[in-house]
Amino acid sequence: MIDKTIIQQHLNILGEIGNDIKINQEIINRIEELKSICDEFSIKILAIGSFSAGKSALMNFLLEEELLTEEQTPETAIATELKYSLVESYEIVDVNKERKYVEKQQIQSVNPNVCLNIRYNLNNNFLQTFEDYVFVDMPGFNSNIEQHNRAILQYVERGNAYLLVIDCEEGGMKASVLEFVEEIRKYDHNLIIVLSKVDKKAAEDVQVIEQKIKAQASYLFGYDVPVVKYSKHDNDTKQGLLDTIHALNSQQIFEQATLPKIKETYQFLELALEQSIKSLAFDDSALREEIQKREKAKSELEYKLQQERSKLTNRMTSQVLPSIIAEVENALYVHSTELANAAISGSNAFSIRMNSILRPVLLENTKKYTNISFEEFLRDVNLSEILVDKTEEIVYTVTDKIRKVESIFSQKNEGTDNFNKVYKSVTGALAIATTAVAPWLEIIILFLPEILKLLGVGGKQSQVNKVKQSIESEVIPQVIEKLSPAIQESLAEMEDVMIEELEENLRLIISIEEEALQAALNQQDDMQIEHDKKLVQYKTTLDLVRDELQKVEKLETV
Numbered sequence: 001m002i003d004k005t006i007i008q009q010h011l012n013i014l015g016e017i018g019n020d021i022k023i024n025q026e027i028i029n030r031i032e033e034l035k036s037i038c039d040e041f042s043i044k045i046l047a048i049g050s051f052s053a054g055k056s057a058l059m060n061f062l063l064e065e066e067l068l069t070e071e072q073t074p075e076t077a078i079a080t081e082l083k084y085s086l087v088e089s090y091e092i093v094d095v096n097k098e099r100k101y102v103e104k105q106q107i108q109s110v111n112p113n114v115c116l117n118i119r120y121n122l123n124n125n126f127l128q129t130f131e132d133y134v135f136v137d138m139p140g141f142n143s144n145i146e147q148h149n150r151a152i153l154q155y156v157e158r159g160n161a162y163l164l165v166i167d168c169e170e171g172g173m174k175a176s177v178l179e180f181v182e183e184i185r186k187y188d189h190n191l192i193i194v195l196s197k198v199d200k201k202a203a204e205d206v207q208v209i210e211q212k213i214k215a216q217a218s219y220l221f222g223y224d225v226p227v228v229k230y231s232k233h234d235n236d237t238k239q240g241l242l243d244t245i246h247a248l249n250s251q252q253i254f255e256q257a258t259l260p261k262i263k264e265t266y267q268f269l270e271l272a273l274e275q276s277i278k279s280l281a282f283d284d285s286a287l288r289e290e291i292q293k294r295e296k297a298k299s300e301l302e303y304k305l306q307q308e309r310s311k312l313t314n315r316m317t318s319q320v321l322p323s324i325i326a327e328v329e330n331a332l333y334v335h336s337t338e339l340a341n342a343a344i345s346g347s348n349a350f351s352i353r354m355n356s357i358l359r360p361v362l363l364e365n366t367k368k369y370t371n372i373s374f375e376e377f378l379r380d381v382n383l384s385e386i387l388v389d390k391t392e393e394i395v396y397t398v399t400d401k402i403r404k405v406e407s408i409f410s411q412k413n414e415g416t417d418n419f420n421k422v423y424k425s426v427t428g429a430l431a432i433a434t435t436a437v438a439p440w441l442e443i444i445i446l447f448l449p450e451i452l453k454l455l456g457v458g459g460k461q462s463q464v465n466k467v468k469q470s471i472e473s474e475v476i477p478q479v480i481e482k483l484s485p486a487i488q489e490s491l492a493e494m495e496d497v498m499i500e501e502l503e504e505n506l507r508l509i510i511s512i513e514e515e516a517l518q519a520a521l522n523q524q525d526d527m528q529i530e531h532d533k534k535l536v537q538y539k540t541t542l543d544l545v546r547d548e549l550q551k552v553e554k555l556e557t558v
Contacts, residue, residue, distance in 0.1 A: 002132045002254045004038055006555070010262050011035050013548055017269060017541055021276075024515055026508050027268050034261055041257065042083070042134045043250055046155055048184075049165035050177060051140025054196035054232075058165055059137050061232045062126045062241065068137055069108075078112050079138055079151040084131040085121035093117050116154060129242070132250060141176050152359075160253045161190035163245075168197045168229075172212045176356065181220055183360040190253070192226050192244050193217060199231040259556050266549040268508070272515075273542040277535065291518060294511075305503055312377040312499070316491045320369040324487060325480055327365040331357055332476045339475075340468035354479075362487075370491070374498055 011034055018028040047055040056068040059082065068080060090107060093099050093116045107118055117136075127135070139151050162184055166173060173181065184191070193213055198206045210227055217225035228244050230237040279290070332339070335357050342353035 002041070002043075002250050004041075004254070007038050007255070007258050007262065010266075010548060010552065011038060013544070014262070014265055014269070017545065021273070021537070021541055024268075024272055024508070024511065026511070027265065027272065030265055030268075034258075034265065037261070038258060041254060042132055043160045043248075043253055044134045044136055044155060045161050045163060045245070045248075046136045046138050047163045047165060048138045048180070049140060050167070050170075050174070053140065053165045053167045053170075055137055055140070055163075055165045057232050058163070058194060058196060058230065059135060061230065061238070062135075063122075063124055064126065065124070067120065067122075078110065078115050079117040079136055079154070081117055081119040082124075082127060082135040082137070083119065083121050083133075084124065084127035086123055087121070088123050089121045091119040091121070093119070117151070130245065132254075133245075141180055161192065161248055163192050163194055165194045165196050166213060168195050168201050168206060168209055171209055173216050176352075178216065178220070179356050181217070183356075185220055190248055191217070191221065192228065192248075194241065195227060195229045197231060198229045198237075199233050255555065259552055263549065263552045263556065266545055266552060269545050270542065270549065273538050273545060277538045277542065302503070305499060308377060308380045309499060311380060312373065312495060313492075315373040315376065316370075316495055317488065320373050320491055321484065321488050323369045324362070324365045325484060328358065328361055328483065329476060329480060331361045332479065333472060336468050336472050336476070337464065339471050340464045343467050343471065344464065358479075366487075370494060 011031065014031045015035070018031050047059060049055050056070045059068055060066050060070065063082070067082075090102050090104050091099055092102055092107070092110055094114050095116050097116070110118065127133075136155065138155075164177070164181065166177065181191070195206070195210060195213065201209070206229065210229065214225065214227050217227070226244050226247070228237075228240045230241055332354075335353075339350065339353055339357075343350040
């Protein structure tokens with residue numbers, strides 16, 4: 001179970017400081033949002049695997065009830081969330097992120113084309129044991145491609161661990177499974193492999209398969225991945241599953257998600273208090289002069305960002321887009337023989353293989369090249385020239401978080417609410433979620449069968465070399481032609497969000513200083529004793545903030 005005590009203590013300290021000194025309302029709002037993030041935090045465990053590998057059976061086994069349909073067809077699979085709740089309820093989330101409560105029997109008639117996920121809130125012993133977790137039964141790798149992409153992309157970099165279910169009868173990890181494991185390795189490193197249906201093999205055969213899978217996973221991840229065996233007909237295998245899930249470092253996952261936000265809030269408070277202390281030392285004319293400087297800085301900020309915006313737009317168009325497209329082209333040409341073999345097997349096999357190549361390439365390289373471009377933009381803007389005081393640490397935090405942030409993609413259907421759980425900060429500018437990639441893939445998957453039909457590809461008599469040549473000369477150029485405008489449109493949306501939230505954060509830094517100066521100006525007529533009391537309060541609180549900030553920084557290094 002996650003121990004939230006330390007984080008909650010810091011949030012209480014932040015709240016008390018914010019209420020006591022009332023320096024800036026935006027900081028107080030952030031503290032309240034952080035409290036909600038902490039209270040609502042849950043670790044997502046994604047059950048993944050091929051269709052019919054036994055994911056739903058595994059979840060039913062752990063739940064000790066036949067809740068999930070184990071005979072779903074690949075076309076109707078939907079991501080299904082399971083969460084503990086004292087009061088049971090059932091929810092459906094559509095593709096527009098609209099959430100509504102329904103009756104249990106209505107779930108069976110949900111249209112998978114308009115449903116993003118289903119949530120069962122259950123009063124269940126297993127879920128109560130893991131009440132800080134949300135278990136997600138994912139569509140199989142070989143389920144409907146669009147739905148599989150939609151399911152995977154809504155959890156990429158938001159899922160904290162994976163239960164990879166492999167059918168023992170498959171004898172190991174198939175190529176499609178290996179490809180997906182290679183892909184998720186780039187997002188998260190918390191993986192548990194569950195070997196299902198072990199009762200259908202002799203014990204010595206199961207042991208050989210287990211060792212083979214361990215070797216494959218170790219090679220991909222660079223460390224020993226836990227492999228547990230289970231059979232729904234053998235209740236003794238349950239404890240091994242429970243122990244392995246318990247072994248996940250849930251505390252570390254929680255702290256990695258919350259500590260950076262706590263630290264940033266302390267830094268903003270530190271800045272506010274430092275400016276308040278400085279302001280108390282100014283006379284009336286000096287205060288007015290400093291306030292005018294901040295007003296000027298606000299105007300310069302807007303002008304400077306717009307001035308450099310055109311350069312960012314040009315980079316997105318002339319550097320980021322071509323770089324992503326080049327990576328896509330290279331990946332497709334490298335795998336053209338595999339694509340040819342898949343095409344000979346039929347349009348569905350070809351679409352699945354194309355999708356498995358494109359998705360990780362698009363995700364990884366959109367992140368990589370957009371990150372580089374925005375870093376260059378920050379250098380051009382030169383934040384230290386815009387900000388009036390020497391707020392190097394905050395400037396460093398702002399730019400460093402942007403450079404290091406990993407959630408770079410746009411949640412196309414979420415509007416400005418990039419993540420419900422992420423407060424508005426500079427990281428929000430790059431916390432643009434991964435579903436921007438889903439429409440790109442849908443464009444490709446929809447038109448592939450028509451391309452193959454026009455080329456006469458797909459018959460068993462076709463020779464691999466001939467098909468490969470057709471793919472390289474006709475299919476890949478058309479894929480690139482379809483992808484380019486879709487990617488360009490999404491990059492423009494990313495750019496808008498980046499600039500908007502960067503400006504919002506910089507304005508916050510300036511307004512913190514401005515409010516402190518204005519407060520000091522308003523107090524100029526106060527008695528000296530009030531001045532001295534205020535100064536002591538600010539200095540004492542500043543010492544407290546710095547002490548707590550050091551504690552947070554130590555926790556980050558643990």
